Amino acid sequence: MKIAINLLSTVPNQIGGVETFLVNLVQSLLKADVENEFLLFVCKNNKNIFQFEANNSKQIICDVNNNSRAKRVLYEQIILPFILKQHNVDLLIAPGNTGLIFKNCKILVIVYDLISFVIPEIFPLTKRLYVHNFVKYSCKKADKIVTSSANTKNDIVKFIGVDENKIDVIYGGVDKKNFTDIQKKHH
Numbered sequence: 001m002k003i004a005i006n007l008l009s010t011v012p013n014q015i016g017g018v019e020t021f022l023v024n025l026v027q028s029l030l031k032a033d034v035e036n037e038f039l040l041f042v043c044k045n046n047k048n049i050f051q052f053e054a055n056n057s058k059q060i061i062c063d064v065n066n067n068s069r070a071k072r073v074l075y076e077q078i079i080l081p082f083i084l085k086q087h088n089v090d091l092l093i094a095p096g097n098t099g100l101i102f103k104n105c106k107i108l109v110i111v112y113d114l115i116s117f118v119i120p121e122i123f124p125l126t127k128r129l130y131v132h133n134f135v136k137y138s139c140k141k142a143d144k145i146v147t148s149s150a151n152t153k154n155d156i157v158k159f160i161g162v163d164e165n166k167i168d169v170i171y172g173g174v175d176k177k178n179f180t181d182i183q184k185k186h187h
Contacts, residue, residue, distance in 0.1 A: 012046050090106065
């Protein structure tokens with residue numbers, strides 16, 4: 001199976017924990033799944049953070065400036081579906097809360113939170129409208145949704161109306177390079 005991962009929304013050093021999550025996710029997927037082929041959709045400014053030595057992956061460097069959200073979103077919605085079709089992609093992992101309007105493969109959307117739904121007043125109207133409409137549409141069109149907490153799963157059901165069986169909660173892991181198990185000593 002060909003699995004594409006849309007990493008275009010990652011702007012190096014600007015999204016903190018989400019960047020760390022994505023690097024670890026991709027690295028772990030490539031190690032754990034040696035049967036499938038992974039296509040990593042990156043751009044010029046983030047390709048270095050997603051370079052892994054794995055025989056089952058290939059970077060597709062997209063010609064888009066991801067410092068501009070509008071340009072990136074237009075690229076993802078208009079150009080990316082054609083590239084996915086050219087590469088005969090079976091599944092797209094979309095880790096930016098949004099999928100594709102023109103769907104030509106299965107889509108797994110990763111939703112981090114729905115803070116703009118929960119506390120809408122802290123967001124400007126234009127951003128709120130964009131996020132609300134696009135996230136709702138993406139979640140409804142997705143074949144599967146993954147989130148990192150039961151609370152966000154409940155928010156997706158409550159605010160978007162998605163069947164809870166379509167949502168899996170996968171809790172965050174521990175970066176073994178920075179944290180180790182503490183051995184308890186008995187006295």
